[in-house]
Each structure stands twice: as C-alpha cells, then as structure tokens.
Amino acid sequence: MSDVTDRYRTSVHEAAHAVACVVFRIAFKWVSVVSDGSVLGRTVLDVRPPAPWRTAHGRLRYLGELIKSELAGVAAEYDFCERHRWSTVALSLYAQQDIDSAQRRIDAARRVRIAIPNLDVYQLRASRFVVAHRGRIEAVADELIMRDTLSAAEVRGLVNVPKRAAR
Numbered sequence: 496m497s498d499v500t501d502r503y504r505t506s507v508h509e510a511a512h513a514v515a516c517v518v519f520r521i522a523f524k525w526v527s528v529v530s531d532g533s534v535l536g537r538t539v540l541d542v543r544p545p546a547p548w549r550t551a552h553g554r555l556r557y558l559g560e561l562i563k564s565e566l567a568g569v570a571a572e573y574d575f576c577e578r579h580r581w582s583t584v585a586l587s588l589y590a591q592q593d594i595d596s597a598q599r600r601i602d603a604a605r606r607v608r609i610a611i612p613n614l615d616v617y618q619l620r621a622s623r624f625v626v627a628h629r630g631r632i633e634a635v636a637d638e639l640i641m642r643d644t645l646s647a648a649e650v651r652g653l654v655n656v657p658k659r660a661a662r
C-alpha cells in the first residue's frame with residue numbers, strides 16, 4: 496500500500512471515530528493521523544464513568560454509542576476504501592484492536608448481566624452510522640489529510656451537528 500493510500504485510509508478511520516464522538520456527545524480531546532510508530536493515528540477519548548444510571552435503557556444506549564464509536568473507524572474504512580462487508584476482509588492489526596475493544600465492552604456488560612446485543616449487531620449499526628454521516632466524515636478526513644491533527648472544537652466546527660442528529 497502506498498503512503499497516500501495509507502494516509503487516506505487512516506484519515507477516514509479517525510474521522511469516523513471523531514464524528515461519532517461529536518454526534519454521540521462522547522468527550523474527546525483531539526484526533527490525529529500522525530503515526531507514532533505503534534499506531535497510524537488516534538482519537539483520544541476522554542471517557543469518564545457517567546453518573547449512576549437512571550434507567551437500564553439509558554445505560555444500554557450509552558454503551559451502544561461507545562461501541563458504535565469504536566467500530567465506526569473500521570466501518571468507514573470499508574465504506575470509503577473497500578466496499579466489502581465486515582466478514583470478507585482480512586483486518587489490519589489496527590482495525591482488529593478496535594473490534595477487540597468493542598467485544599471487551601460487550602463481555603464486561605454481560606458479566607454484570609446487562610442484556611446487550613452481539614458484536615455483529617453493532618457492526619451493522621456502525622456501518623449504518625457511517626452511511627448516515629458520510630459527508631461529515633469526508634469533511635473531517637479531508638481536513639485531517641491537510642492538517643494532521645484537529646482539536647475536538649475544530650471537529651465540532653466542521654461537523655455542525657444539529658441538536659437532534661440521527662444516531
């Protein structure tokens with residue numbers, strides 16, 4: 496793979512994480528496509544345990560949004576770069592780490608008896624999220640390609656999510 500292709504793919508991947516954070520109101524600090532040797536890019540989350548859950552529905556939705564934001568990067572790579580389905584592509588180590596992390600969240604939820612869907616359900620939802628927000632992801636990816644790193648505020652400025660965006 497050429498550097499240009501790698502950079503485009505990484506930008507799309509990280510842009511999808513960042514757009515998901517904005518849409519789901521998950522705090523994050525910045526997003527970058529600068530390689531540090533171990534990863535090609537990163538979106539730095541600022542996730543804290545939320546206040547005690549008022550409803551089981553609220554807890555499940557929060558978990559689901561975290562999981563979808565983790566899977567959105569890989570979903571965007573498929574949507575923008577591959578046009579394959581989840582099951583047909585040999586994943587990079589980079590992508591596999593996101594999927595492993597999402598699976599760990601699902602496993603942790605089940606250990607405390609939260610009835611949560613399987614990973615493949617969230618993969619499908621993440622793919623739908625990417626399709627619904629493709630223009631926003633593209634705008635952030637284009638800016639990342641030019642500028643390497645964007646703060647959360649800069650991403651919010653680009654994404655301009657209305658109060659009730661589709662989730």
Ligand SMILES: [Zn+2]
Pocket residue numbers: 508512565568569589593
């Ligand atoms: Zn990722």
